[in-house]
Amino acid sequence: MKYSKATDYALHTMLFLSVVGPDKPLGVQLLADKFQVSPTYLSKILTKLVKAGMVESASGANGGYRLKRNWESVSFLDIIHAIEGTASLFDCSLDHGPECQVQQIVLEAEAKMETHLRSQTLGELAKRSSLLFKGGQMSSDEGTV
Amino acid sequence: MKYSKATDYALHTMLFLSVVGPDKPLGVQLLADKFQVSPTYLSKILTKLVKAGMVESASGANGGYRLKRNWESVSFLDIIHAIEGTASLFDCSLDHGPECQVQQIVLEAEAKMETHLRSQTLGELAKRSSLLFKGGQMSSDEGTV
DNA sequence: ATATTATAGACTCTTAATATCTATAATTCA
DNA sequence: TGAATTATAGATATTAAGAGTCTATAATAT
Numbered sequence A, B: 001m002k003y004s005k006a007t008d009y010a011l012h013t014m015l016f017l018s019v020v021g022p023d024k025p026l027g028v029q030l031l032a033d034k035f036q037v038s039p040t041y042l043s044k045i046l047t048k049l050v051k052a053g054m055v056e057s058a059s060g061a062n063g064g065y066r067l068k069r070n071w072e073s074v075s076f077l078d079i080i081h082a083i084e085g086t087a088s089l090f091d092c093s094l095d096h097g098p099e100c101q102v103q104q105i106v107l108e109a110e111a112k113m114e115t116h117l118r119s120q121t122l123g124e125l126a127k128r129s130s131l132l133f134k135g136g137q138m139s140s141d142e143g144t145v
Numbered sequence C: 001a002t003a004t005t006a007t008a009g010a011c012t013c014t015t016a017a018t019a020t021c022t023a024t025a026a027t028t029c030a
Numbered sequence D: 001t002g003a004a005t006t007a008t009a010g011a012t013a014t015t016a017a018g019a020g021t022c023t024a025t026a027a028t029a030t
Helices: A005-020 A028-035 A039-051 A069-073 A076-084 A101-119 A122-134 B005-020 B028-035 B039-051 B069-073 B076-084 B101-119 B122-134
Strands: A055-058 A064-067 B055-058 B064-067
Touching: A005 A028, A005 A039, A005 A064, A005 A076, A005 A122, A005 B101, A028 A039, A028 A064, A039 A055, A039 A064, A039 A076, A069 A122, A076 A101, A076 B101, A101 B005, A101 B076, A101 B101, B005 B028, B005 B039, B005 B064, B005 B076, B005 B122, B028 B039, B028 B064, B039 B055, B039 B064, B039 B076, B069 B122, B076 B101
Parallel strands: none
Antiparallel strands: A055 A064, B055 B064
16 A cells, blocks of 8 residues: 555645745746656646645646635645545455444544644744744755755 | 555454454355355465464364464564565665665655554553453454454 | 646556465364 | 375466556646
8 A cells, every 4th residue: 555656746836936925936847857757747746736726727828736815724635635535544355344444443543634734834844844944944955845 | 545455354364363363263264155255366475474374274174273382472564564565665766876865755655654554562462452342342243354 | 939837638557465376284073 | 005185375367446658639838
């Protein structure tokens, strides 16, 4: 069981967009260079983020992708759900009733994970990063997210 | 991202073996009937559980599978690891250092999930089930795990 | 108009999971 | 000893999902 590469790229892209800020749109070409991935592939990922309502796109020259107004409240879980869907980690394949104990326990575990992923918002991360920056502890490659 | 069917069968099998108790070995044929799955497929799963040290096997007539002595301390996480392996849910595919923030956060989330899965041991579940049983609240299909 | 950029669909490639079949080894019992 | 029973191992086939490419189309700025 693993998160997809698409999720990986989505999380990094969102983090990078939140560093850049919502003012300047970035083209997929630039983002693809940044993450060493093909532009057409990253396009599909970005389109999912647009459809999920967390990114805004604009065609034409000076177009590209930028965060939407609500960006600070977007959580890791939101991003993961946008890419992987919201299906749960476990579907009991046996045909006993809905009160399958195995199912219940695994879903409780999943809920713990989701609680943590929901608590990590882009706003919080940006705040944390800026604290680090002010404290002078930011690493040399500050462009890396 | 989903747990495999094999994990599903493994969890149910272990739970069922813990209801039966470690005294009487059960053949794969019986277990496969119970879970409506092919015996050869379930065999491979059981072999993994044997190799992980949580189940004991015996060939020949009256042979089969039974729990080992330590069965009460076996957790859901142990069983999942036996089937799925212990690799983490996330490997950042970018080549920035080991201190990838995305990686860290997802791994923290995974750790929360694992803590819960580790706390669910077969011993605890058996105890809980027997309380339910004594309290007369057990459902009609008490053979279902 | 033309260049730029996003969107959408078809398509291929690869990998992992699922599942089956067969042969072999170990053990019981008559 | 021999036959029946049961687990183990390996080869193989099938399917589904992820990863990635290519091309055509739509939207927009200059």
